[in-house]
Amino acid sequence: MRQDIQAVLFDLDGTLIDSAPDLAGAANALRAQHGLPALPYQQLRPMVGAGARGMVGLAFGVSPGELKFEALRDAFLAQYESALLVHTHVFADMLPVLAVLQDESCPWGIVTNKNSRFALPVVAGLPALANSGVLICGDTTAHAKPHPEPLLEAARRLAVSPQACVYVGDDLRDIEAGRAAGMRTVAAGWGYLGQGEHIEDWGADFIASSPQQLLKWLEEA
Template sequence: MTLSVRAVLFDLDGTLIDSAPDLAGAGNDMREARGLPRLPLEHFRPMVGSGARGMLGRALGVQPGHPEFETLRDEFLQRYEARMTLETRVFAAMRPVLDALNQEARAWGIVTNKASRFSEPLVRALGLLDEAGTLVCGDTTPHSKPHPAPLLEAARRLGVVAEQCVYVGDDLRDVQAGRAAGMATVAAAWGYLGEGESIEAWGAHHVIESPPELLKLLGLA
């Protein structure tokens, strides 16, 4: 079975790029500043999709509602901003997917809950800003995922209707947003996934284990 779509939209962290090393690094930098030992990447990796909240929970055991949460969150974001391009890379297996989309002149874009303060310079540093047809960030529209507004805005910018798009993501919120927008949804099992329901329970139209499967699904391989 192949998907007949005019545009492909990607989540950023965990789907298009591997940002876990720098997000975990910021958490470990906070631990080190407090005299605590650094923790392995795999300790942080499942919670990368939860952003600062997830990283603070893993780094210092601090959750929203803690009296110092907001102060610690601001510190985390400052530390992350200072190092966010050190180790972050486009997933190697995603590069052929983007190349194939570009060669076929198939529109593609990025829709992320990451704030533009981080997303725009990061996507630019990775060389994706000029390739992507659009970048919709967590603060681009009044709502972020799982609300469909960011995906609908991306479709509008690309000049396609939502039903002609597929959204690829590695979080339940991605599937919820895509389905609410009327798009086909693909759950990326190579991503961070979190610690909630299994990826098979998210309700995505398709679950794929690796980027080459996306090429097949799109009829490009």
């Protein structure tokens, strides 16, 4: 590990874990309750990064501010909460990355916009994430990403300078937050890239198409 990296922070969904099957399952379960057929998984997966807003928007064609949106969003979240860890798992190729960080005593942590209502049980239920040094959720600080506050809070709790941290994420908001916090940023090309997203335009310090590329960059950059 290069000497100027003192900590690595990760986004959760789409970066460390593959939660898309359970989120898509919640959307289709809610559609079934409304007498609608299931949508193909490959159609739902790209919307995971947009959270409940994106999933409900695709599943029911409604947007925030519309009459039915809040009720559908709340029902979707309740459905998801009831089945958080059916298929969700840590990306297999991320396991060696976490192992190297552990072996080299490099602190790592998680900064997610996922509400603690969901993030805490998910992280607690995945043993591979047990060594995370910090977990900052979407409601931990007054602001969520792309505001830098969650990342700055993570660095503070790890007692590491933000400039000595790397933040890895699969959404433009991740890169914007990392840059605003003064951290180096890595765009995770294996994540839930939204439809029409151009990862090259995000302004990340590095684009990793795979966790193996990320590990090589951490070790050789």
